[in-house]
Amino acid sequence: MQTQKSDITPAMQAYIGLGSNLEQPALQIKTAMIALNKLPGTQLLAQSSLYSSKPLGPQDQPDFVNAVALIQTELAPLDLLNSLQAIEQQHGRIRKRHWGERTLDLDILLFGDLTFQDERLVIPHKELTHRDFVLKPMLEITPELCLPDGTALSGFLVTCTDNQLSILSS
Numbered sequence: 574m575q576t577q578k579s580d581i582t583p584a585m586q587a588y589i590g591l592g593s594n595l596e597q598p599a600l601q602i603k604t605a606m607i608a609l610n611k612l613p614g615t616q617l618l619a620q621s622s623l624y625s626s627k628p629l630g631p632q633d634q635p636d637f638v639n640a641v642a643l644i645q646t647e648l649a650p651l652d653l654l655n656s657l658q659a660i661e662q663q664h665g666r667i668r669k670r671h672w673g674e675r676t677l678d679l680d681i682l683l684f685g686d687l688t689f690q691d692e693r694l695v696i697p698h699k700e701l702t703h704r705d706f707v708l709k710p711m712l713e714i715t716p717e718l719c720l721p722d723g724t725a726l727s728g729f730l731v732t733c734t735d736n737q738l739s740i741l742s743s
Contacts, residue, residue, distance in 0.1 A: 585685040586618070587653065588714075589642045590698070590707050592678040593664075598638035599623055599741060601664055601677050606642055608660045614647030621710030626736040629704070634674040638741065641682065641710035650684050654694050657681065682707060686721040697721065702729040706736050 589609060593601035602623060610617035621641045628634050646653055657679040664677035682698045689696040697720055701707055708730055711718055718726045 584614070584645050584647050585687070586643060586645050587684045588682040588711055588718075589644060589657065590678075590680040590682050590710075591640045591642060592637050592680075592706070593676055594628065594635040594637040595674050595676045596665070598635075602638055602640050605660055605664065605677055605679065606640075608663070609642055609644055612644075612646065612648065612653075612656050615653075616645045617642060618645055619643040619714045621713045623741040624706055624710060625739045625741050626706040628674075629706075629734075629736065637706065639706040639710060639738075641707065641714060643714050650681065650687065650689055650694060650696060651691075653681060653684070682711065683718075683721075688721050702726070703733050704736070705730065705733045705738055708733060709738055 591602050591605055593599075593605075595601075606617060606620055609615065619642070624639045626637050626639055628637060648656060661677050661679055666675055666677050680698055681694065681696055682701050684696045687696055698707075702720075708726055712727055712730075716727070720726065
């Protein structure tokens with residue numbers, strides 16, 4: 574079967590948030606970066622430093638390691654989401670409680686200039702502008718990054734929650 578040009582999704586840049594606070598979190602993030610680069614039609618373009626942050630939810634859990642990856646992908650948003658969830662499962666992700674501990678959490682933060690919403694996925698990520706552990710790594714990669722409506726993300730740093738971020742490594 575031949576692929577016609579209309580069947581090919583143009584490559585889009587997407588920002589992926591990564592977080593872990595169980596089973597060697599820094600290693601979980603690093604191996605997830607490798608897995609992102611192996612997704613079909615996908616290339617890892619940049620990755621932020623690793624950041625340590627206090628948990629967003631229940632405080633009776635270990636601190637998180639967070640990072641952001643910039644990828645270029647031919648996958649459609651829901652296909653990318655399915656692929657990210659498969660990577661989470663490969664890393665032993667179990668959903669015990671809301672905002673609880675986890676081996677790996679992968680979120681689509683931005684997908685080009687796309688605004689998208691359905692029951693499984695919201696782009697831009699609905700909490701993007703409220704989380705310093707997402708904003709700082711994103712802005713490390715792309716300092717002038719904007720939302721699809723043109724609003725600069727850097728302006729949200731002064732109003733988002735302070736999760737006591739510290740850089741672990743670059």
